[in-house]
Structures are given as structure tokens and as C-alpha cells.
Amino acid sequence: MTIDNPVWRVNTAKSLNRMISEMASIENVSVKELQRLQEHADLLIQQASEIQSRVELTKHINSITIPFIIVKEKEYYLYEDDTISLIAPHEWSKGPAKTIRQLGDGSWEEVVAC
Numbered sequence: 540m541t542i543d544n545p546v547w548r549v550n551t552a553k554s555l556n557r558m559i560s561e562m563a564s565i566e567n568v569s570v571k572e573l574q575r576l577q578e579h580a581d582l583l584i585q586q587a588s589e590i591q592s593r594v595e596l597t598k599h600i601n602s603i604t605i606p607f608i609i610v611k612e613k614e615y616y617l618y619e620d621d622t623i624s625l626i627a628p629h630e631w632s633k634g635p636a637k638t639i640r641q642l643g644d645g646s647w648e649e650v651v652a653c
Contacts, residue, residue, distance in 0.1 A: 596639070597646045611641045614650055 603621050616624050616636040628636045638650040 593642075593646045593648050596649060600639070600647050609641050611643055614638050614640050 599621075600617070600623070603623060605623050609615070615638075616627055617639050618624065618628075618633050618636045620634075622633065623639075624631070624633075624636075626633075628634070638652070639647050640650055641647050
């Protein structure tokens, strides 16, 4: 038994196809938005990790006695024996060193060579 309803006589196949197409578009937009949010979350995690590294390096350097006045934004070398120097590793046979600098806020960061 079928119901003869004039409202339902509209071409239901076209209507269903249109609804399916709209749902696919909504899903596509949603997936793109979720990907964008994931990229943003990944960036925030990376930035938090960099801040944590700076905090740890700052704590370590603040525990070292530095026999000279530090100039902010100037590059220094932190050797494995906790010596901070202006002398680069290639100028001194002291061993490997990290290149570091003190930022304007007083924290320290490792300078990564480009």
C-alpha cells in the first residue's frame, strides 16, 4: 500500500542526490577544518617544547658561575664542562660546544646554525 501524498511526489531521487552532495560538501569542509586545527595544535606543541627547552637551558646556565658580564643577544659557547666562553670551538681545542645567546627577557636559547 502506498500513500499518495502530493508533497512526496517531488522527484525524491533528485532530492536525495542533492542531500547526499550537500552532506559530502559539509564533510569535506569539516575534514579540512580538522586538518587545519591539527596543524595549529602541532605548532602549539612545538612552541611549548621550544619554551621548555629554553627554560631548562636557562636554569642550567644560571647555575654556572660566569666570570664576565653577559651582553644580551650576543653569541656565546657553552662547552660540555659548563664553561661559557666567547671563544668558538674552532679557535680553541676545548671540545664541542653549543652556541647560545641570552634573549632580552633574560632566558637563554641555543642558536641553531642555518
